[in-house]
Amino acid sequence: MAEVTELGAGVRRRMLLRSFAVQGSWNYQTLIGTGLAFILSPALRRVHAGDDEALRRALGRHTELFNSHPYLAAVAAGAIARLEAERVPPETVARFKAAVRGSLGTLGDRLVWLMWRPMSVLLGVSLVLAGAAWWVGALAFLLVFNALHLWMRAWGLRTGLRDGLRIGGTLRGVPFQRMGDRAAQAGALLAGLAAALAAAPKGSHAWEWAAGAAAAVLGVALGRRVRAAAAVAMVVALIAGLVLART
């Protein structure tokens, strides 16, 4: 642990801030490799202070292929910074990066993109459909979503720096699965709420309720294909409207 103390609060703060731009140079060759080197740069400057040659080589190694969920990239960056501070051989660091990138991607994708984000945005949408001011809905969404987002980045960097190679065990101990399950339940509840509120505006007739129920069933059946189906329906409605308007 003594080696990590050389990465003081200033370095950690700069790494955290840079982690917000980890995907800035996303490309089809090294994915977020350059972004990882960008986060690690302040730590590597400290570790290799006075040895420009070693610093260049270390940064070069970390611009190679890497991928992860963007919020959990901080976990990898923290752990790698620790390994570099401990002067762990580059081959070991490369093996570590290859080992963690898949799991950091899968964990984040499932929890954040698949569960937390739809749940948060449905909360905001439901509030506005229920009559709240626009900013209440938008703010509720952003606050709920970013509570997890910001925690993941800050916790990830701190935990990575603390645990280094042992990060796998720490990640297994965090209840990401349970958090995802709870978010999915809340999301399903909010999806039902928002669908009903959207289907039945104030003073709506029985046929509007029935049409709304049918649209909901169709939406569940179509899944992600609902986007194309809705676009086709709207194009047809536009053409029919234009024709009707002229007759």
Added chain:
Amino acid sequence: MIPTAAQTAVLALLGGLVALDGTSVGQFMVSRPFVAAALGGLAVGRPMLGIQAGIVLEALHLAVLPVGAAKYPEGGPASVAVGGVFAASQSPPVAASATLLVAVLVALALEWVGGYSVERMRQFNVRFAGSPPEGVTPREVARRHLTPVAVDFARGAVLTLVGVGVLDLLLGTIDFSGFPEIAVGTVVRLAVVAGVASALRLFGRGNYPFFLAGAAAGAAVAWLR
């Protein structure tokens, strides 16, 4: 009726920023259609109208997942453009449902153009990837990383300007007099219902009871209001 030059400039700036938020910088989700369209509306002084367009676009964007190198439609800049122009077009209010329908269709097309431009940008960014055998300096890493960020901002701003221009042109060309407003409004509303309900597929079949409970609560609220 249309956004002024100053409002258009603000929309372009917002479009660039939400393009960054989508992937490159932040990912605070200000780029979600629900928020981005409200910001577009705010830029022309009518955020509540902007968020109306945002809700429709969000419902149709819920199941879009930015996983790995998957290609997906980009919602942010399109939502800013459409939220802004739709809100500006409703002063005074005229053919709101028909205008919203056209705005949403333009946004959906622009989202695909945005997704295509993201893919091309990622190919372009390859020239900044990798490193020579002697390694790279911190300054070089920053240059290689931040140049694509600047390109992404410019891409988002241009895309937003294109959206503003196209929608503005269409709304100025199409004659909405005699348009069946109620029927068109119903189609848009049902698209929202179907889109929101499609999110259940993300949450899994085991959560159907929660969906039904939410729908019952929503129906009760709708009944009472």
